[in-house]
Amino acid sequence: MKLLxxxxxxxxxxxxxxxLADVGIAGVELLSLADVASYPEPAETGLTFAENALIKARAGAEATGLACVADDSGLTVEALNxxxxxxxxxxxxxxxxDEANNRLLLAQMADIEHRAAAFVSYCALVVPSASGExxxxxxxxxxxxxxxxxxxxxxxxGYDPLFEPLDAGGRSSAELTAEEKNARSHRGAALRQLAPAIAELAR
Structure with missing residues (x-):
């Protein structure tokens, strides 16, 4: 099965x-945007991560006819609402x-002691059908x-060098190995929740 x-x-x-490897799902060929015919990139007009993830996944499914996974993610800082x-x-x-984004965020937070933050990811899986739905x-x-x-x-x-996860033993996200990050990260958590739906498609 091909999955964009x-x-x-x-x-x-x-x-x-x-x-997919960690949860034992085989038979899925992952394709990137470089592997398919180019199509107009949709404007991310959503006000939430979920809306933007669906916009991107729908556009990919409509353009290629393939099941498509997309994510929208970012950093949320409590002191910045x-x-x-x-x-x-x-x-x-x-x-x-990334460098300019990090500089600006650090400048905005320079005098703020409350530094709670979270990485958030919404992942969307959109699967086309013969009926067009x-x-x-x-x-x-x-x-x-x-x-x-x-x-x-x-x-x-992105913001990995500025983010210290609660479960990383005092290290920043950018100081973790790829394996450690995948096991803990926001995107990894969202993708693991989509795994059963992907496994169903692969059967």
């Missing part, structure tokens, strides 16, 4: 590969500029922690 992962980020593809939230990737104005499954994962004052670590991407 609606992302150009190879790390997200590998994360799902690890999840849950922001950056769905704006995480473009918090500094330019989409995907879609079956949709969504799942949420959360990873609780706190915001550091300086970046630490070279692994990961």
């Amino acid at each position: 992962v609606a992302s150009g980020n190879p790390k997200k593809l590998r994360e799902l590969e690890h999840v 849950g922001m950056p939230g769905v704006l995480s990737a473009r918090w500094s104005g330019a989409h995907g500029d 879609f079956k949709e499954v969504t799942a949420e994962g959360r990873w609780e922690g706190r915001l550091l004052r300086t970046p630490r670590g070279e692994n990961g991407f």
Whole structure:
């Protein structure tokens, strides 16, 4: 069975590969956006992670006719009323500029002692059918922690160097191995919840 992962980020593809292997699901060929004919990237107009994940998964399923998994995730900071939230990737104005996003967030939080934060991920699986209708499954994962004052670590991407998970023994997310991160992370938790639906498709 072919399953499209609606992302150009190879790390997200590998994360799902690890999840499927960990739960013993075989017979699934994961495809990235680079493996299918290009289609217009949908605007992420949703106000929540769940809405944006569904927008991306529906677009992939409609364009390719394949079952499609997409995620929308980001960092929520309690002192900022849950922001950056769905704006995480473009918090500094330019989409995907991790260094600028991190600098801006640190500047905004410079004088704030309360630093509770969480990574949140919504993953959506959209499956097309012969009738033209879609079956949709969504799942949420959360990873609780706190915001550091300086970046630490070279692994990961995005806000990983600034995020210290509660379950990481004082290390930042960017100081964890890929295996450790997959076992704990918000996206891994959401993907594991989708695994039964993916297993059903693969049968």
